[in-house]
Amino acid sequence: MLHHLYERLLEAQISKSSLPGCVAVVLGSEDLDEDGILRVRDLLEWSASLGLGSLVLHIDDEAPEIYESILSVLSQSPAEISLHTRDGVRMMGLGGNGCIRMAISLGCGGKEEVLEAFRKLLYEVEKGALEPEEIDEEAIESCLRFSLKPDMVIRAGGKQLSDFMIWQAAYSELYFTDVNWPAIRKIDFLRAIRDCQRRNRRFGR
Numbered sequence: 001m002l003h004h005l006y007e008r009l010l011e012a013q014i015s016k017s018s019l020p021g022c023v024a025v026v027l028g029s030e031d032l033d034e035d036g037i038l039r040v041r042d043l044l045e046w047s048a049s050l051g052l053g054s055l056v057l058h059i060d061d062e063a064p065e066i067y068e069s070i071l072s073v074l075s076q077s078p079a080e081i082s083l084h085t086r087d088g089v090r091m092m093g094l095g096g097n098g099c100i101r102m103a104i105s106l107g108c109g110g111k112e113e114v115l116e117a118f119r120k121l122l123y124e125v126e127k128g129a130l131e132p133e134e135i136d137e138e139a140i141e142s143c144l145r146f147s148l149k150p151d152m153v154i155r156a157g158g159k160q161l162s163d164f165m166i167w168q169a170a171y172s173e174l175y176f177t178d179v180n181w182p183a184i185r186k187i188d189f190l191r192a193i194r195d196c197q198r199r200n201r202r203f204g205r
Helices: 002-013 034-050 064-074 110-126 137-142 186-198
Strands: 022-027 054-059 080-085 088-092 101-106 152-155 173-176
Touching: 002 186, 022 034, 034 054, 034 064, 034 186, 064 080, 064 101, 110 137, 152 186, 173 186
Parallel strands: 022 054, 022 152, 054 101, 080 101, 152 173
Antiparallel strands: 080 088
């Protein structure tokens, strides 16, 4: 009873008019036991019920069993989901107007992503389609795998961050939960969103 009351209190303290445009969550393969996989589905549901527009999930492993578990849990979700691996992108979910967008990265690190972007640009320079002086932030961002810039990056369990979205998350707010991912609850997620809204973002200044 008290748990549900506290959950409602947290929801009341969150301003729907200033929600983060995009929230990224960073996980390790050790986070994804049976309970951890189910928490991924819960995260999508919590985000959608709160009214978030975009969600990005990074898992530092693209093992076949993780891939299949994600497909099994999320394939029929009322969301527009893109599942990214080094081999390509798979679209899933039921989609629909106004639904939340979710990008899931399996094993695609940020350093690798930036390196791929520079290789694409160098190829364009080599074939004469681009001048070196035309390579700017906009050109680099156009070649990145993930176009979203998260307002907030959540890492469960108080662990170090990975290099995921190392370019896009340069000015993101960072939040570390006290509990490990398989044990995370909706109130932990709501606390993170509330904390983000209370911060004075400086965007590197």
